Amino acid sequence: MARNGKSISVKIATTKVIKALETKLAQIQKDKANQKTNEEKFSKAQEKYNKEVAKLAFDKIAKAEELSASVRYNGKIHVSFDLPAGTMTLPDEPQKDFESFNRSEERRVGKECRL
16 A cells, blocks of 8 residues: 555454454355345345335325326236325335345355455
């Protein structure tokens, strides 16, 4: 690292670096092992959130603007509308408290660990 033309050196004990890497790797392995369960839990929380928002919005439908409805190819009815700003307060949206992994992510993490 260079700062104003001068290099700086940071010394951290190797054992601390190794411990931090081991801790992070253990968390990643745990998240990966539990990914299906974590994703299902998050999907259920997201579905519950969406239903709660829909219920709140339907309670305010009298104030709707740009209301439209259509029948889709499969027979499902699609309804869309806008509510004016400030009509309702949304609940907090669920947040992921875990890392998601896909095949490319696994390869990237694997490469980082080999370096």
